[in-house]
Amino acid sequence: MSNEDLLRPTLSDFTRVPALYHSTGFFLSAFFGGPVGAGLYALANTARLNRLTTDGAVILVIAAAAFLSPLEIARQGGLVPLGELLGMDPRRTGELLLRVLGLACFGAIYFRQRRFFRAATVAGVKPLPGWVPGIAAVVLGILANRALLGWILKHH
Amino acid sequence: MNDQPTSASTFAEQAFYFIERRRLADARRVLAQGLALHPQDPDLLFHSAQADWLDDDNASAENAVRQVLVSAPEHAPARQLLASLLIERDEFSDAELLLIGLLRDYPEHADLYGRYSRLMLRTLHLEKAEQLAREGLRYDPDDRECLLAAALCETARSGARPNEGLAKLLTNHPESLSSVHALVVALVDSGRVAEAHHIAQAAMRADPANEHLVNLVRELRIQNHWSMKPLWPMQKWGWGASAGMWIGAIVIMRTLERAAPGAAAPFAFAWLGYAIYSWVWPPLIRRIL
Numbered sequence: 001m002s003n004e005d006l007l008r009p010t011l012s013d014f015t016r017v018p019a020l021y022h023s024t025g026f027f028l029s030a031f032f033g034g035p036v037g038a039g040l041y042a043l044a045n046t047a048r049l050n051r052l053t054t055d056g057a058v059i060l061v062i063a064a065a066a067f068l069s070p071l072e073i074a075r076q077g078g079l080v081p082l083g084e085l086l087g088m089d090p091r092r093t094g095e096l097l098l099r100v101l102g103l104a105c106f107g108a109i110y111f112r113q114r115r116f117f118r119a120a121t122v123a124g125v126k127p128l129p130g131w132v133p134g135i136a137a138v139v140l141g142i143l144a145n146r147a148l149l150g151w152i153l154k155h156h
Numbered sequence: 157m158n159d160q161p162t163s164a165s166t167f168a169e170q171a172f173y174f175i176e177r178r179r180l181a182d183a184r185r186v187l188a189q190g191l192a193l194h195p196q197d198p199d200l201l202f203h204s205a206q207a208d209w210l211d212d213d214n215a216s217a218e219n220a221v222r223q224v225l226v227s228a229p230e231h232a233p234a235r236q237l238l239a240s241l242l243i244e245r246d247e248f249s250d251a252e253l254l255l256i257g258l259l260r261d262y263p264e265h266a267d268l269y270g271r272y273s274r275l276m277l278r279t280l281h282l283e284k285a286e287q288l289a290r291e292g293l294r295y296d297p298d299d300r301e302c303l304l305a306a307a308l309c310e311t312a313r314s315g316a317r318p319n320e321g322l323a324k325l326l327t328n329h330p331e332s333l334s335s336v337h338a339l340v341v342a343l344v345d346s347g348r349v350a351e352a353h354h355i356a357q358a359a360m361r362a363d364p365a366n367e368h369l370v371n372l373v374r375e376l377r378i379q380n381h382w383s384m385k386p387l388w389p390m391q392k393w394g395w396g397a398s399a400g401m402w403i404g405a406i407v408i409m410r411t412l413e414r415a416a417p418g419a420a421a422p423f424a425f426a427w428l429g430y431a432i433y434s435w436v437w438p439p440l441i442r443r444i445l
Binding site: 006096124 | 248252263276278280285288291309312313345394395398399400403406414
């Protein structure tokens with residue numbers, strides 16, 4: 001970046017200043033909403049960072065891969081043995097798997113965006129309240145998890 | 157020092173002397189005398205704004221600084237102060253335009269690059285913040301603002317890893333409050349809360365009137381309280397620790413249910429208690445202490 005580029009304004013009155021929703025909401029969305037919850041909350045965060053074009057596709061791929069993993073595990077006939085190993089029926093096994101995958105998604109996305117979370121801490125930026133994206137992510141995540149597990153149990 | 161000054165510049169010099177030593181009441185007295193004789197003097201108005209700003213009276217400070225800029229629109233310190241006031245009011249784009257204007261007028265002034273870098277960090281434009289700090293350090297490798305901005309950027313990017321920017325800031329400006337701030341931020345970020353608390357306490361003893369330091373020590377005291385010790389994994393590794401511990405707890409619970417069913421329920425209750433404690437206690441202790 002040349003000196004002239006450095007002195008080109010980055011902020012404007014017409015675009016929102018980048019900010020992050022509360023990380024507690026992100027964690028809880030992943031915990032209760034699984035990969036879909038984690039993905040939706042992360043997309044809301046990425047939109048507030050004005051980075052949808054750079055990070056949006058990566059987040060979608062991570063969340064989609066995690067969300068569809070139980071389907072692939074069931075296709076390979078792994079859900080019942082996994083349930084036997086854990087001492088649970090296939091539905092509970094699927095729910096647990098989606099919860100763990102949600103937390104894994106949270107970890108992966110947080111790791112990718114950790115410099116922004118750290119920059120916010122270092123610069124003393126107050127996080128935005130994450131109630132709206134959080135509740136939306138949890139509700140949609142739970143619905144998506146139920147739909148996926150219902151489909152898996154019906155077809156496998 | 158002349159005890160009964162008459163010229164505006166002498167009043168301004170005296171006011172600056174008092175402001176530098178945080179003797180704001182004396183500064184205000186001198187400024188009131190000076191402004192009674194020279195009501196439109198830009199330097200006196202600027203120092204008046206500075207005193208208001210240091211006294212956290214931002215509305216009066218902005219009023220005074222805008223008066224300066226009416227009579228002396230090129231007054232660089234007033235423009236810098238207005239930028240700081242706008243940043244505190246979250247009017248970032250106006251502050252940015254002011255800083256860019258200053259940098260166009262003083263393109264080799266490293267301090268301005270440091271200020272602009274910190275504005276970019278505040279608005280989470282990390283790459284530009286780093287580039288601005290680097291650019292400023294090209295003009296003055298010892299500039300405190302740029303070294304602080306570089307150290308904070310490095311903390312944001314690298315976390316607990318060795319921080320070259322911070323080392324340089326501490327070597328070149330060991331006495332500065334900025335160095336304390338950057339060091340404390342880096343230590344807290346790497347989970348070394350006790351050390352951060354000791355350093356902030358020592359700094360507060362040297363400058364007990366500094367409200368920022370008082371708040372910092374209070375926050376660190378809370379984080380370093382014995383009742384917060386069980387939460388150290390979260391303090392050190394943040395949400396990553398929380399996610400890891402939940403996955404670990406789920407695996408342990410399932411294993412116990414099969415291997416030692418009698419221990420599974422106590423473990424589940426203990427874990428649930430710990431999780432509730434980690435959510436409820438930190439906000440509670442902030443109200444109590």
